[in-house]
Amino acid sequence: MSAPAILVVALPTPLRRLFDYLPPGYQPPGAAKDMFAQPAAAVDCHSLQPGVRIKVPFGRQELIGILIAVKGESEFPLEQLKPATEILDQSPVLTEDILELSQWASGYYHHPLGEVISTTLPTLLRQGQAPERQREQVWQATDKGRGELGALLKRAPKQQQALDLIKHQYLSSSQLAALDINRPILKGLQEKGLIEAIDRLEDNSQTLLAETPLTLNEEQQQALSAVEFDNYNSYLLRGATGSGKTEIYLQAIAKVLEQGKQALVLVPEIGLTPQTLGRFQHRFNAPIATLHSGLNDSERLQAWLAAQSGEASIVIGTRSAVFTPLPNLGVIIIDEEHDLSFKQQDGFRYSARDLAAIRAQKHHIPLLLGSATPSLETAHNCERQRFKLLELTQRAGNAKPPAIELQDIRRQALIEGFSQESLEQIRTELDAGNQALVFINRRGYAPTLMCHDCGWQAHCPNCDARLTVHQHPRHLHCHHCDYQCGMVDQCYSCLSSDLTAVGLGTERSEAALQDEFPDVPVIRVDRDTTRRKDAMQNIVDEVNKGEPCILVGTQMLAKGHHFPDVTLVVVLDADGGLFSADFRGPERMGQLLTQVAGRAGRAEKPGRVIIQSHLCDHPLLQTLLHDGYPDFAQQLMGERQIAHLPPYRYLALLRAEDKNAHQAMAFLTQARQLAEQIFPSSVSLQYLGPLPAPLEKRNERFRYQLQINAGQRQDLHRLLQPLIAQLDELPLGRKVRWSVDVDPQDMA
DNA sequence: AGCACGCCGACT
């Protein structure tokens, strides 16, 4: 009897190892023979392909894992191996390239392969569902419906409208319902024999008529022709809002589609707006699949399958879409590459931008990164000639960049945070029929509730943080753990009832502005007002009607949406970023200010930006305003080099948290000792900590971190690999919640 | 992470 195939399986557990199994139905030789039992035929597994799903017994549970390899023998004694329960797939759901990418990511981010794989697969596949496309009923115009109808629909405009849509493309009833066309209208058309229902693959992709590409200006033309499509290169398209990055994406995609290949487009979490999608849909006569957080499990699976089968030519998605299987991938595009949402901030802490570069490299295809405010990492890669810089300096229609001025508010009387000057400027714009935008990066009414008599402040019981005062509805709220309670009317310490809201938030600015400008709508935009599904879109539509109004909100206003009728932007609290705990604070601030400035104005109506500041002389602010973002980034780069920080050095963070502060700290202290044994501290590898995290106590857990700073990537990994193996063995390692973050973006 | 086993406190 030949030796059984040994199945090496990755399982969704945090254990950093793979598990060996026997083929399904295989009788372990040592097992007691039951001579009456029908010997189940052992499945021959020697030719199974890696990437298929396998159901296996695991402890007392049953899990679905992914076959990684088939081997001839196991390090484990055969009698300790269990037979797998079932092979779930004929062909791999995890294609070779995605499996390879997962393995690379597992090594680079030091995260268990089984969990990495879990994040790459749609939930329903993880749960064992078959990877099958579903069919749905769609409406199609009949020959009669396509013919000359005369006056048949003259008195049924709604039916006429529906028929026009259906003539252009197949649409399901639910898609039509979204366009405000309901069942009775469709029934009417069906009874007249103009449309019929047919079965078609379920699809969240859509095909519309293609439009002709715009003519590129010389600069755009140069940028596009610099892109080589038959081998790997990363390109940075650096250009302000309105400089035409999207048009280059579209034409690059067109070239790829001409070759019969697919394009993958990654956008920030809030970047997949109907406008963005609409622009792609109108340009290409090709199916587009979207993958974003708004999809349910089944929609997500269908989009994934459309991509994997090659049906979808273009996939647009957020971070996790970097793992979408695409059999003919021809280009990867990342819009707003500096955006934080490309880095996952918990669990498997990967950077979709960096993984996209790896993926492009393995496929020998170009990676296009676009941003007006590139991350220092990307800018540094351009300097070192690893990425090619393609600059777009012209603005469409000769629009001028907004004029930015710093307004010194030292010693100025402020009305709820606004200087007299700012209010006057807002009034001037409103009187001229224009719109104004007020940016304040803090939601709620005020960040603190304080006792005027004794100085007591309302604190979160679970976190090391003050509670934020909210007025709509009236309550106190912790933005770190979501603790909420009713408004406090009396000081806990001295029982005084003289409590004051201290500091500024969006709600307060909204109230102040409404008070000051009672005749003009004040529209607040923050997480609280845009929670509902279409809320943001409704606001954008309303504002873009062009009536005078004031927008007030958080960074949601700075990203994605453009408001052409806004001619004045007022930034209330720019100073915060200059002395934040995170060394990336100033970089973020510069990006945010540049982005928010980009919201204002258009060709025929130039915008202005006022930045209220107590630190007008700050050299970084001065550089940003007078010389622009690239010089600002250059200046930051110099500081990073001196401070031995990225992008000149490589960081990893070992985080630990526990309800018991001492335990979390003790774990990291042990970790540092072990680390020093593996790789003694030197210039090439330095340790910092363990130190308390910026918010030491969060959600009843105390958090600490050990920073590892290396001159060479390789050294970082040479340390981390054995270190993590030892930490897994540590008794404290099983009690304390700990994680590794390679290339951390947020130090919190 | 799950999940079970196991050994001590307050309830019907």
Add this chain to the structure above:
DNA sequence: GTCGGCGTGCTC
């Protein structure tokens, strides 16, 4: 006398 608290150990 049992229910249930979470400490500890294991998963091919």
